[in-house]
Amino acid sequence: MHRPPSAETEVAAELADVRPELVSRYSAELPGARAAVLTRLWRALAYEPLPWVDRRERGREGLTLRLADGRRLHGPHADPYATAAYVTAVRLDGTSYDDPARLLTGLSVPHGASLATELGHSVASLALSRAGQEGHSQEAPERDWEWEQRVVDGHPFHPNCRSRPGFxxxxxxxYGPEHRPVVTLARVPVRARECLVTGEWPQGMRDGDRLLIPVHPWQAEHVLKRPRDPYDEGIAAHPLMSLRTLAVPGGPHVKTALSARLTSSVRDISVYSVGLSATLSDFAEALAARMDGLLHVTRTLGAATADSPDLAAVVRESPQVYAGPGERVVPVAALVTTGLPRSPKWQAEFTRLALTVGLRLLELGVALEAHGQNLLVVVGPDGSPVRLVYRDLADIRVSPARLARHGIPVPELAGRIVTDDVPALRRKLLGSLVAGALAGTVGSGPALRGALEAVVRDLPGTVDLAALGDRALPTKALTLMRLSPGTPGDQWAELPNPLVGEVF
Incomplete structure (x- = not known):
């Protein structure tokens, strides 16, 4: 039977046309890319509440999954917090699989075919990303986007860590930040009266009574179907790790609509988020002032939408404005490139800072989505973590009841961002901060245990801190979510708590 070409071979063929000098390096990177994605997939299979996994049996020789149809899937013990690729193959009823896309195809689970395609893209794009690296200077970057370019492998725990279908x-x-391009954003003119605008839309992005909405060139070509305007000079910018947000040299960061599925979701900008952006920005700035200088939140300067999630943009200040003399502002996802997290002492200092800020905000009534992309740390001249910077408020959660209990004025907010549900608030923070940013920084379950044990006893006692010591830690069930297209919103898994017992 004829097998259609894989994403790996398709990328190799395209690469031979446009960058033939990279083909051999790309091929050499494929085995490592397969192992990296397979490791992420194995974590999901080991811990997410997948309906077709009956039970999991842990033995001396590894982990065995008993599937609902009677088959057995066997692999190594799964460290839910490991970032290194340690899974090179697993066995499904005696057949070995070293390719995550083929494994998922072999499992034949509902909606698995589309995810298998995405996993194939993830492997191929990851190999391409690694092949394009020429090494980084040992000097600390001077520009904010250069930190972002160092994050080559994408999300540390998502199997779709580099999936870019449609690209x-x-x-x-x-357009990929790890390839270090300069991207020219188009400026689409729209009459101001036809737009929803919040905040102060920059004068440099206006033309009389029209707004010039920055548009990513991929969006302009594939979604808006707009030919390039030869009279539009555009905006030269550098992509950050989210791909759709770009840094303008000497200026702000511009978040553009990008209606493509990258990792979990389609990257547009909802009318809802534009409408709330100014209120959220003012509220977050006031709340950060209560953090004794330990937190800054980047201000949203302006947001606009032409009444469409496909044609919208958010302009916000660069986190670099919060760096003092000799300090660096480093995205948490890029910390591993600095070597700082190799020190247990540094791990503990960073964990103390992050938990202090996150839990204090949660007590007041705000749960941050504090993963390694949204959270940045200000590093002092001696390398110590000094304070935090948070960006992108679109997916935080706000509890009116908790705010009122602390005498904090409740902002005029509505929709999914507002909740008094305590488990939902804790999942939002602990799932992103502990199981995400902290785990991704230290890189393993034993290291996470050491960092947490070094600091939790000294933190101010709150009911949320007590919840951190519960039997399990929440994390988004990223693979289950991709296999459940009819289920909206987040779904969750529970991971072994390093503070309670063995991690795996």
């Missing part, structure tokens, strides 16, 4: 090889090379 050709030339487009990946032209």
């Amino acid at each position: 050709s090889v030339p487009e990946q090379l032209a």
